Amino acid sequence: MTLGYEELLIVGFGNVGRSLAKLIAFKQEYIREKYGIDLRIIGLVDSKGAVVKPGGLTASEILKLVETPRSSLRLQKPYGKTYSSIVDVYDEVEPTIHVELTPPNYDDGEPGLSHIIHAIKNHVDVVLANKAPLALYYDKIMSMAIASNVRVKYKATVMAGTPLLNLVLGLKGYEVEYVKGILNGTVNYILTEMHENLVTLEEALQKAQALGIAEPNPAIDLEGIDAAAKIVIIANTLGLNIKLQNVVRQSIYNISLQDIRSAIRKNRVLKQVAQVDFNKREAYVKLEEIPLENPLAKVNGTYNAVEIGTSINKIVVVGKGAGRIETAYTILDDIISIALEKRGYR
Ligand SMILES: NC(=O)c1ccc[n+]([C@@H]2O[C@H](COP(=O)([O-])OP(=O)(O)OC[C@H]3O[C@@H](n4cnc5c(N)ncnc54)[C@H](OP(=O)(O)O)[C@@H]3O)[C@@H](O)[C@H]2O)c1
Structure with missing residues (x-):
């Protein structure tokens, strides 16, 4: 069964972002065989820069990147870039799912809030582990998502690896x-x-x-x-x-x-x-x-x-x-659920 592909932009490449990228690298084949979905990581973003590869990073490229020092994505050749805002990243790649793994900020929800609003405005489905934007602006985010016909999933924001x-x-x-x-x-x-x-x-x-x-x-x-x-x-x-x-x-x-x-x-x-x-x-x-x-x-x-x-x-x-690995598994479940729902499966 082949249902198609999803192109992922992972924003936040710390504990959870790296665990998720590694999990996807290891499970790409399994997910393709079991669900018919080809998960491609087309962008990784940290606080200083990004790695962007339209078409998707290979498993071995991902596994090398998860071993690099923090805040160093921009230095990784040949796909590393600096950027001034998420808009620059979206100018280079068109993800189908945006995964938001930046730190929570309970003052104003930033940078996560602006990132996900940008994704929703671009009709990109969203998966969140960063709970601050939702805790502060649940209504606003969900109304925007409904208006743009976008799915927002956020199972990892509560109890991480336990699907409450x-x-x-x-x-x-x-x-x-x-x-x-x-x-x-x-x-x-x-x-x-x-x-x-x-x-x-x-x-x-x-x-x-x-x-x-x-x-x-x-x-x-x-x-x-x-x-x-x-x-x-x-x-x-x-x-x-x-x-x-x-x-x-x-x-x-x-x-x-x-x-x-x-x-x-x-x-x-x-x-x-x-x-x-x-x-x-x-x-x-x-x-x-x-x-x-x-x-x-x-x-x-x-x-x-x-x-x-x-x-x-x-x-x-x-x-x-809590736990980076458990959280990564829950995020992966949200990603696969979006891919299946889009294609009429539950
Ligand atoms: N760890 C858990 O068990 C767990 C469980 C459930 C939910 N969560 C939530 O998941 C999210 C990620 O957790 P984590 O443990 O992976 O945090 P983390 O290790 O601190 O990683 C955060 C990442 O976000 C990046 N970042 C910061 N500001 C950014 C910006 N303006 N633009 C782009 N990237 C930016 C950081 O970049 P640098 O690498 O350059 O610093 C880092 O890569 C948090 O919201 C956390 O609350 C975590």
């Missing part, structure tokens, strides 16, 4: 009352360390940073912005238009060992919980003492978990919430 959003989209006949969960692996790791080893927040954070679980500047995680962005994306996916700035957030910076001990004495565990309540039409990220028998209490370390409460049942999903 697919499950959520499969609840069309249900009345979902709430979604609540542990959506930030860094914070959950820190709280688990504090609970299990009775260490201070500073000690747990230092350990997380040494292991690469926390960023040098962990504020986005510790202040609940990352968890809030994810709950906003879940809410909007289920049709509730909530904006990031309206999510009430509690930071974990003030947690002491006394708080942890107090929860332990009550047979509870302190967790950062993000929740959207569809009846009250509100969302928040706060610290909750969870009884040990609750499934969320057993979710430790960098794992994520979500409980979906409907009028007839509760569904709990547990899985890894």
Whole structure:
């Protein structure tokens, strides 16, 4: 079966971009045989430049590029280029799918927001792992996509390698009352360390940073912005238009060992919980003492978990919430789904 080809522009060539490029290089043949789709990478972009090859890079070219230093795409011969904006890249290649893997910026969504708007205006389908543009401008992006008849998929923005959003989209006949969960692996790791080893927040954070679980500047995680962005994306996916700035957030910076001990004495565990309540039409990220028998209490370390409460049942999903390889697999699934949907397959 041959259905055709998709030409991919991967914008952001860091941890996830490189894992995705490598995955595609290794799986090109498998995807061609199984789905009849030829996936070609025609452009890779980092913060300083790009590699652009109309027609597509070969697997061995891709595998060489993933080994190059960061920010060096422009120096890679013979396809390296500098560019001043994404428009320059689009002047050279015409992708069919734009994959946005730049870092999240919760001030204004840039550079991801402008990149995906440019893609949509050019009638190019979009796959996102960068959650900031969606968390800030879900409505705007989706309205533009509908008007331009473009698909926007973003499964990797929530729980990375665990396809929660697919499950959520499969609840069309249900009345979902709430979604609540542990959506930030860094914070959950820190709280688990504090609970299990009775260490201070500073000690747990230092350990997380040494292991690469926390960023040098962990504020986005510790202040609940990352968890809030994810709950906003879940809410909007289920049709509730909530904006990031309206999510009430509690930071974990003030947690002491006394708080942890107090929860332990009550047979509870302190967790950062993000929740959207569809009846009250509100969302928040706060610290909750969870009884040990609750499934969320057993979710430790960098794992994520979500409980979906409907009028007839509760569904709990547990899985890894981060990881470059898991994220790359989820993005690849979105890419293949777009390719198949375009051709009338589900
Ligand atoms: N890592 C995970 O497990 C995970 C899971 C789910 C979602 N995500 C999301 O996926 C995205 C990528 O994550 P990552 O871990 O790969 O981040 P990363 O390692 O920091 O890579 C980001 C990439 O974006 C590039 N970039 C920065 N500004 C740019 C600009 N203006 N134009 C073009 N490229 C630009 C960087 O260029 P340089 O190389 O030149 O610096 C780098 O290649 C983020 O939004 C992240 O939140 C990550």
